[in-house]
Amino acid sequence: MISSAMKAAAALWVNDYLDLYNYAGRIGDTAWQQEIVDILKQKDAYVSEAVRSSKLEELWTTFDSINRxxxxxxxxxxxxxxSWVTERLKEQVRELKTERLTVSRKIKAEQA
Known part of the structure; x- marks a missing residue:
């Protein structure tokens, strides 16, 4: 599912390319216009890649935070x-290891 933020980013991306398309038309560069049309036809692929990339970046940030x-x-x-403090700390470490493993699996799945 695409978040509203990602939808907004996709809309901005399309608007930027439409601005470029219009500019290419004003300067008479029809080859560039066609290139832009071809890119716009692949919008879904570009947006999907941006979503995947953003998700991966977020997962890696979480992974790094857990490690710290x-x-x-x-x-x-x-x-x-x-000894009481030691046990509490060890329990926290075990919980973080489990959380890190979960995040690692998500990273691996996103990279597949």
Missing amino acids: KMLELYRELRETND
Whole structure:
């Protein structure tokens, strides 16, 4: 499903190409106009790729964020001598590993 933000981005993309089409017409470049028409005919493919790319970027950002949190927890584990705190930190690390695995699978699926 395409979000409203992606629909708006797609509309802007089309409008930009229509502006280029009109400009090409004003300068008499019919070859460029035809090239633009061919690109516009493939709008769905371009929009789908933009959606996929945006989703991948978001997943990688999430993956990186999880890794940063895990590194911080590992640092805290090295610095603590309290067994109760150690167990809480280890539980948080396990949860983050599970979350990271889920995100990794989504990344792999998007890249397939």
